[in-house]
Amino acid sequence: MASSRKKTPPGKNDPSAPFRIEVTRHAAAGTTAELVVQLPDGTQRRTELDPGQARRASTRVEWTPDSKIKPGTYPVKAVLNSQGNSCEAQASVVLADVRVPESLEVGVIQSYDQTLPDALKAAVDFSLLNEADLLRGDFTRFDAILVDIRGYLERKDLVAANPRLLDYVRQGGRLVVFYHKSFDWNDADPPFAPYPLKLAGSRVTREDAPVTALNPMHPLLRYPNVIEKQDWANWVQERGLYFPDTYDSHYQEIVSMSDPGSEPLKGAILYATYGKGEYIYTSLALYRQLRACVPGGFRLFANLISPKDLVP
Incomplete structure (x- = not known):
């Protein structure tokens, strides 16, 4: 492609x-x-x-x-x-002060949830991808493609089309995969991710758990919105769930978080380059923050879907 x-x-x-x-x-x-x-x-x-x-x-x-x-x-x-x-x-x-690139165009592989389309429709051009789109469509018109929560469980056409999606990344696209459960993910053959990545049952249940930026200058925390401490405030219910426990060194850890008395979890956002493109896996409960209109959740979401090569 x-x-x-x-x-x-x-x-x-x-x-x-x-x-x-x-x-x-x-x-x-x-x-x-x-x-x-x-x-x-x-x-x-x-x-x-x-x-x-x-x-x-x-x-x-x-x-x-x-x-x-x-x-x-x-x-x-x-x-x-x-x-x-x-x-x-x-x-x-x-x-909320949420910035997105004006010409951003996104493809959405929707599961059973309506949150992503509802969040995008305010300011982003997007298309919901059906089976024909996944198996035969042209992905190159999209700046990013999003795999909805538990999409690999819900969409068998997504599983079948996953090699095409990885090829899209290899040729320069950005693929963003939102949280899955371990039994949706770990036994996939071939694996869904471009590099080894296994999920566990760990989670951060405190919605106000402290968050540390491991790489504060990473584009995911800088563009198009500069993510700061206040963007992690007023989250609802939890920070994230089914965090990865083992993953390849190709993945960059972006933030760290933990419940009180627990070891820090560093797999909330994993970023990897693959060929010419970018692969992102996030176990953050962003869908809850988008539903609740949490400003910081929207700002971080905008960064995840805005490829760094849109930066002038």
Whole structure:
């Protein structure tokens, strides 16, 4: 396979974030109502809803945060006024400084989980790869290809196509493999990874466990987001699971972490060059952080999917 790579400067996510508010009618058919959305900057959006005979009506609200608003979590309140009555609901909006290369294009080998597509759709062009794509498609249009959590268990077409994926890496691509369990992985013949890598049952259960950067200047911790101490704050449930216990010296260890009283685990992110490309295995519970909109989880995720040769 020939590899075609695009060099672009880091870009910011489009700060304009549309979201949809759905209203369920419990009054008589045809009842009209006014929906007032109170946004974090103090502005309001007013919409007249006419559900007609439908039980539900929805409206699309788009808000572009002012550049003066700092990253953080902000409330969004929706108030529905109808026939002299009102009710309200509240949700939160998370504003995070997450950078991705503007022309980044990613292929996703999805398993049973919806987290990766949901995380990518805000700012990254991506394609979900089906069986035909895996077995016969052209991978060279992708800057990175992602193997979803436990994808090798869920997708037999992925197992069959794995030699093609390793060839994609060899010719210059980046393959990022998210966590698997040991019995999904260890008995594969031929092995899934380009160099020996065995998983164990070890995990870091404390979501606030200290993290040490073993190679602070590595591109995975520098581009397009500089990963710092605060990026490991406010994680949920756990740091990672099914860490590798033995792996080839081709893999570079990026971070170290452990529960109190336990030996440090250094296989949370393993990085290797293979031919002209890059192979990354991570046992971090990033899917939990993406679901919970943890800013540091998104920033690290953006780094994993952004190849270093996109750096100008």
